[in-house]
Amino acid sequence: MTEPSSYLATTADSYDAVAVLYAELFRNELDGQPLDRAVLAAFAELAGSAGGGPVAELGCGPGRVTAHLRNLGLDVFGVDLSPVMIDTARETYPDLRFEVGSMDALDLADGELGGILSWYSVIHTPPQHLPAYFAEFRRVLAPGGHLLPGFFEAEDEQVTPFDHKVTTAYAWPIDDLARLAGDAGFTEIGRMTRQPCEGERPLRHGRLLMRKDERLG
Template structure:
């Protein structure tokens, strides 16, 4: 039997609510140790500032540490997360920033209002059959030419593969397959990066895809 799409959302929200304080503590200074990630986020921030088509939304923002990092890079940014407890922590930690409870597949935003979207290890929990609808929603709220940056775990020489994320079920994606899926939704690839896990991280390769909403499709 196929799991209803709403069921995994409830499971994911409850799982992150349960570990929110511990998770926030674990990732608080994570970016300090990953210069490659900081470099790519800086490039994304520059594109968002230059394009100037609207604010950036971090979708699946968790406790807000990457949202705040983008703010420090001069980006007009806000965060959205499925977990109410995560949003409470984000608001308490970064009271100068806007954070909202919401789902990435049904954003309370008008068409074309965002200049950029950051999805940093958030679509990893989306069942693969549902991901095209998420990309369609991302495309809907992005302005033409707006950028989407995805962070995820890569599946090397394998199809899409579920794994035990410790919080809740997640999926590793072949980077070509994920790029193709985003392309089918109307995004053009700008660049990609893969990095090996650093010491202390789970032994999975990390993938990044930078995409742009195809202006020719409106």
């Protein structure tokens, strides 16, 4: 992309402004989330066993989940739109690779990755732009590579914008998001939803474990 779309610039600027506080607030968030750790472990096992290349956490923020995946045995690196988030991640985890980049225009070769984690990182993408993200995910994944998006699940049967405090976000009906990924060439192999915990936003949390459909080339 030669010029960032307005929502990309807004998202980057908004996360730049809160990067240090965000990193502190969410540093240990996985400690009290056994279901989240379980689905990340399943993703790590599948992506690691496929032998299709490194794994990228796209929208990695301050790098805490990237580091968790490394601890699960993956060759992993992080990409984020916010330069301040990337600086924070590099300072906190100097042994890991982090790069500034946009998820819809990755500086990666076709089929380079064995897996992609998108942990609440497409939630700020307006619905009309999301198909381009899934198309880019498919492009950079190796045949049989795995994708795991984490997101907020809509209570109604429609995509719902909400105030995320950082910048506008969207909650998705899980079936609609699965269908969108399917249209982009992904096959669902599992899903998980959980209720919000104390202190979390009052929305269900969704995870979709997907595999690049090799039949589509």
